[in-house]
Amino acid sequence: xxxxxxxxxxxxxxxxxxxxxxxxxxxxxxxxxxxxxxxxxxxxxxxxxxxxxxxxxxxxxxxxxxxxxxxxxxxxxxxxxxxxxxxxxxxxxxxxxxxxxxxxxxxxxxxxxxxxxxxxxxxxxxxxxxxxxxxxxxxxxxxxxxxxxxxxxxxxxxxxxxxxxxxxxxxxxxxxxxxxxxxxxxxxxxxxxxxxxxxxxxxxxxxx
Amino acid sequence: xxxxxxxxxxxxxxxxxxxxxxxxxxxxxxxxxxxxxxxxxxxxxxxxxxxxxxxxxxxxxxxxxxxxxxxxxxxxxxxxxxxxxxxxxxxxxxxxxxxxxxxxxxxxxxxxxxxxxxxxxxxxxxxxxxxxxxxxxxxxxxxxxxxxxxxxxxxxxxxxxxxxxxxxxxxxxxxxxxxxxxxxxxxxxxxxxxxxxxxxxxxxxxxxxxxxxxxxxxxxxxxxxxxxxxxxxxxxxxxxxxxxxxxxxxxxxxxxxxxxxxx
Numbered sequence: 001x002x003x004x005x006x007x008x009x010x011x012x013x014x015x016x017x018x019x020x021x022x023x024x025x026x027x028x029x030x031x032x033x034x035x036x037x038x039x040x041x042x043x044x045x046x047x048x049x050x051x052x053x054x055x056x057x058x059x060x061x062x063x064x065x066x067x068x069x070x071x072x073x074x075x076x077x078x079x080x081x082x083x084x085x086x087x088x089x090x091x092x093x094x095x096x097x098x099x100x101x102x103x104x105x106x107x108x109x110x111x112x113x114x115x116x117x118x119x120x121x122x123x124x125x126x127x128x129x130x131x132x133x134x135x136x137x138x139x140x141x142x143x144x145x146x147x148x149x150x151x152x153x154x155x156x157x158x159x160x161x162x163x164x165x166x167x168x169x170x171x172x173x174x175x176x177x178x179x180x181x182x183x184x185x186x187x188x189x190x191x192x193x194x195x196x197x198x199x200x201x202x203x204x205x206x207x208x
Numbered sequence: 209x210x211x212x213x214x215x216x217x218x219x220x221x222x223x224x225x226x227x228x229x230x231x232x233x234x235x236x237x238x239x240x241x242x243x244x245x246x247x248x249x250x251x252x253x254x255x256x257x258x259x260x261x262x263x264x265x266x267x268x269x270x271x272x273x274x275x276x277x278x279x280x281x282x283x284x285x286x287x288x289x290x291x292x293x294x295x296x297x298x299x300x301x302x303x304x305x306x307x308x309x310x311x312x313x314x315x316x317x318x319x320x321x322x323x324x325x326x327x328x329x330x331x332x333x334x335x336x337x338x339x340x341x342x343x344x345x346x347x348x349x350x351x352x353x354x355x356x357x358x359x360x361x362x363x364x365x366x367x368x369x370x371x372x373x374x375x376x377x378x379x380x381x382x383x384x385x386x387x388x389x390x391x392x393x394x395x396x397x398x399x400x401x402x403x404x405x406x407x408x409x410x411x412x413x414x415x416x417x418x419x420x421x422x423x424x425x426x427x428x429x430x431x432x433x434x435x436x437x438x439x440x441x442x443x444x445x446x447x448x449x450x451x452x453x454x455x456x457x458x459x460x461x462x463x464x465x466x467x468x469x470x471x
Contacts, residue, residue, distance in 0.1 A: 013304050017279050047329055113407045113430055115331050115376055119253055119460040120210045139460040141284055143331040161209055184284045187465050
């Protein structure tokens with residue numbers, strides 16, 4: 001069972017709709033026991049970073065514990081940003097610290113609209129689980145003004161070009177993040193969600 | 209590279225899409241969900257649903273429609289028409305809309321933009337401007353109530369102010385060009401696009417594919433919105449995108465639906 005973290009931010013329902021459409025069994029929960037027993041956890045999020053961390057509250061510790069225990073974790077949009085150590089959005093805020101790096105604003109440039117809103121090509125830096133079976137330059141839907149500067153030597157990243165190379169996705173062991181919205185990225189986005197579900201199923205099941 | 213978005217606009221009344229709909233092979237040609245899905249499958253980058261009645265009763269119907277669309281359509285969509293408060297936006301976002309567009313209510317109470325941006329993030333907040341060319345000089349004025357009432361506000365200044373208040377995108381309609389199919393107001397679009405750093409969606413006047421290309425190239429729009437040319441089947445989304453791509457514009461290529469969909 002994939003558990004979507006219920007912490008009252010943004011449009012959690014869209015992620016669940018996409019999973020339902022794919023026939024993937026999921027649950028929405030804020031119960032630590034349910035999260036710790038999940039085959040995979042999705043941390044969605046449409047909100048400001050600080051607000052999202054506050055809303056997550058003690059569940060942050062639970063998500064962290066599950067991820068460090070090996071449960072596949074997928075952060076989407078702000079959920080992806082929460083995986084990192086800190087963010088500069090509206091003041092400085094600490095994140096979950098699962099991946100080394102910092103959330104910074106997309107630098108302003110003439111002719112570059114902010115937010116980065118729309119479909120852009122994503123290029124994985126070598127093979128990455130979430131992009132398995134997809135072409136090297138698929139388009140995904142983005143809507144964000146901040147992005148992750150990844151400093152973690154163990155992390156793999158996928159790039160998107162927006163006024164320079166920006167991180168579109170990160171993978172570190174069983175921890176995954178996507179800055180774009182797979183649930184809003186048509187067939188290629190659904191493919192990413194399906195890949196996540198497949199890797200949750202592949203994981204050796206832990207009893208209990 | 210960020211691609212230019214092609215956005216069909218669906219005017220909804222009593223749970224039906226109005227304006228000509230020319231998809232004879234659809235069982236429910238006027239069903240917003242079916243039509244939205246059809247456009248999404250064809251390669252539309254985004255959808256806009258406009259509640260053209262915007263009564264208290266229609267608002268409940270729209271929430272239900274949004275829920276149904278969100279279960280079947282996996283591209284972003286905006287809902288607009290008669291939205292007055294951040295609480296109404298909250299309901300629509302929770303139902304599954306990705307963004308909401310505010311028009312008259314923002315003119316009457318600009319704070320609704322700031323409040324919504326603070327609560328839901330700028331990326332959810334679209335300011336819709338219905339602009340009309342001044343008859344007494346250069347520039348464009350903002351009109352409200354579906355273009356029926358002029359204000360004394362300058363459209364370009366209003367766009368700048370809305371950006372400062374927290375709007376994440378401008379849906380800019382030329383009321384002079386709307387419904388004419390004679391091409392977008394390039395000058396208006398360019399004036400607004402150059403004045404703000406948030407994305408601008410050009411609307412009103414979509415006719416030939418050339419007119420779409422022009423407003424993206426010369427008008428500097430980030431996206432084009434069109435209704436009739438798609439609903440009447442003058443051009444398909446796919447044909448439109450192939451044309452624009454051949455002109456050298458960055459366009460998301462068509463990806464056939466199949467591998468990941470369904471069980």
